[in-house]
Amino acid sequence: MSDERPPHDLRDTMLAEASLAHGLTRTWRTPAGLLGALSTVDHKIIGRRYIATAFVFLALGGILGLLMRWQLARPEARVIGPDLYNQIFTVHGTNMMFLFAVPVMEAFAVYLVPLMVGTRNIAFPRLNAFSYWVYLAGGILLWVAFILDTGPDVGWFAYVPLSGPQYAAGKRADIWAQMITFTEISALAVAVEIVVTVLKQRAPGMSLNRVPLFVWSMLVTSFVIILAMPAVMVASTALILDRLVGTHFFNPAEGGDVLLWQHLFWFFGHPEVYIIFIPAVGMISSMLPTFCRRPIFGYLPLVLAVVGTGILAFGLWVHHMFTTGLPRMGESFFTASSMAIAVPNGIQIFCWLATIWYGRPVLKTPMLMILAFFFTFIPGGLTGVMVASVPLDTQVHDTYFVVAHFHYVLVGGAVFPLIGAVYYWYPKFVGRMMSERIGRWVAGLLLVGFNLTFFPMHILGLQGMTRRIYAYPEEMGWGGMNLFVSLSAVVLAAGFLLFFIDVFRAARHGPEAGENPWGAATLEWATASPPPPYNFARIPVVRSANPLWDSPDSLPVATGLRVDRRELLVTSVTEARPEAREASPSDSIWPLIAAICTCSMLLASIFTPWAVVWGMIPVAAALTAWFWPKGSPEEEA
């Protein structure tokens, strides 16, 4: 910290509450108007946008799911032809994985992590704005392509050679591969921001053993993203090169290898599952104490389990390839590692059960969604143990059994906690409560609708129904159960519809929430709902893992930050001792312009490799403007 104070240096210690809030608002607020909205770097505004966009993609992907169920309700139905059906299931999977599940988890982190660790903005806030625009462009690319009947039709896994130059003519596979690039850029950017925010911007006193469990989850998830995503970027770039400039990475006739694609894709693809699941377990660990009215049992084992899951996630990818004829010895290793991941997951389940057992549970909607999680995720985890076994996998691989399995894991394991998290944190985002009465209906419809839809798929898979088929002959005898599944899907859709209705209704008509409507223990509840642009008038000081429970009347605070410019506190990695005051970037339109330039370059490169050459120029110009030093002394401080 500098000892010399310029004459205009205004510190928070000099001001009374009211004028402090006024001064901070003037410094941190996002200006009104379109330009203000496009230039903002406020993590709360960007986080809210991210969440809303991701839920739009959930709804769109859900509609595709219903279309598939319409076609499959009867044998040899002719509602949707094979070409459109292949696009639909490809876009459904791609959309749900890359445009909904991963972004929505990161979006929650963008909003909540800075609040939970008690800082004023996320690290690298302009990068954060950039990442949102790139993500949005990726989503628009996929959906516009789909509407124009050039949606990818090679599966969300895009196996070569089917997605290669010889068998996938046109631009469909290129759009898939380039959309991957868009969403990977945004995911990597957010991951870096979160790692830095968590490690360097925690409130004083929030040593690593006092970090909220959701924040721990996001830290681990971010490291998994940073380590896993490059594999798929290498793969999709190699695919684009094969298609665009005739390299032969995946062409066996020219010394390439078809299985190389699968290794690269699943080296990313399996950790991807945990990139979605680990944030969800963090949400549970953060919500459960509030509704059990006691601190979480087993903080340390829970943190270790999450870290262990993140590490083991990288040792499982081959279980997606058990039928490709790899050597038995290698397959056996991956059976053992795939089963071993049941242990850290078991630890978490048991710790949560202990928290419920020794707590005084209250059945509010978030808690109901956690119970729905228990009911649904555990069967998904157990069928996961089944598909981890090489011999069993040879029967169920690529059948509806696997479709059932991963929907149990992803919807039961991640979407159910996520819906609970929306009910839980909505008051913080919007300042109003969602309806408990509607929430019960939502929980009930989702739980019943989901299980009736997806449980029969286990049996269909064992009866021989393979995945990704647009039709099946009547004599297979799958018709009755498929009709039942399709009708149940309507119940599930009704649950989601009711949820969306409640979200819109509560924004206007929900009762006002106040700072801490649930009586929760973590820092995001120590400020107004919704929080002011500067998050906290004074930076809280943390002395335990449950600060709001352990100092219920008022939190100690750290002072000395400037009011007349954006400034936040940098603390040490393990102990969170204050180290420095750090300037936080102001609003800027350049992240948007840089995103437009980057996306145009990537999009044009689908058509000609020269786009990369010429497209670099505007990208470089935009980045230069973005990072141009302003010359003011505080910028260089």
Next chain:
Amino acid sequence: MPRPWLLAIGLLCTGCSSNWQSALEPQGDVARHLDGLFWLFTITAVVIWLAVMLVLLLGLWRRARLPQAVADRRAGIAVGAAVAATVVIISGLTLASYLATRPLASDAPDALVIRLRGFQWWWEATYQDEAPDRGFLTANEIHIPVGRPVRIELAAADVIHSFWVPNLAGKQDMIPGRDNAITFTAQQPGIWRGQCAEFCGLQHAHMALLVVAEPPEAFDRWREAQIAEARPPADEVEAEGQRLLEAKACSACHTVRGTTAAGTLGPDLTHLGSRQYLAAGMLPMTRGAMAAWIADPQGVKPGNNMPMVPLTADELQALSAYLVSLK
């Protein structure tokens, strides 16, 4: 050649049709192994799920008020025990899985070898023999002898496909540039259906394979019949059909041994009429279905590689009659 037992099995299969492509009705040694393993895992899973649900319900229902220190100590013991139990169960299941893998890898020296190649969207089967003139090609329907190990060598002609006949064995992929194989033994006679299990493009849904397991004598008779050249036309109409096959575009892609049709892009049609289905499991082998298929292949199976060849009604009649007669 009438084969009453085969007909009877065919009728039986249509009666309980949902079982002719099912992992739950194992009819081969490998599938039986897997079935046992499946139930071991399933029962374990159900017991674990019920136990967790019971604890959850009791936890919600009970209203204990213990001091937190006492509660934490007891919870620590319970969670520790549950984790230990998880480790034991997981190790047990892993071991069971290894033990079940071993017989799958065993090699049978006396096995019947069939080479199967996946195409978009049909199967080409090659039966080899030490005497070169006793090898033959067929498509979309293979016959195997009951009680003798069969080794299927798997290859792909274009994209990745996957061989899966669940009543007999688990699946194995057919990958361009790689050679895979799977060995199993059918334990009783019957007709089993398989289906491509790896997404392979537009008509992935309609890429079925029929496996007919029959007693060794019946299998040998079938084999001799397949080795023979195509049966000559029996009447005027069939003769006209053969002439059309040779003259029109058909012969560019298809082979009928004993005629001048010698194309190799599409399935071998030498004994087409002896197969039960047409177009990789899409249509029954009848004259009507044959005429419908030839008249509009893209309407029946959109996207497949067979073009529509313009024919008059009489020509269509003759050609279908001839093809169905190729027993």
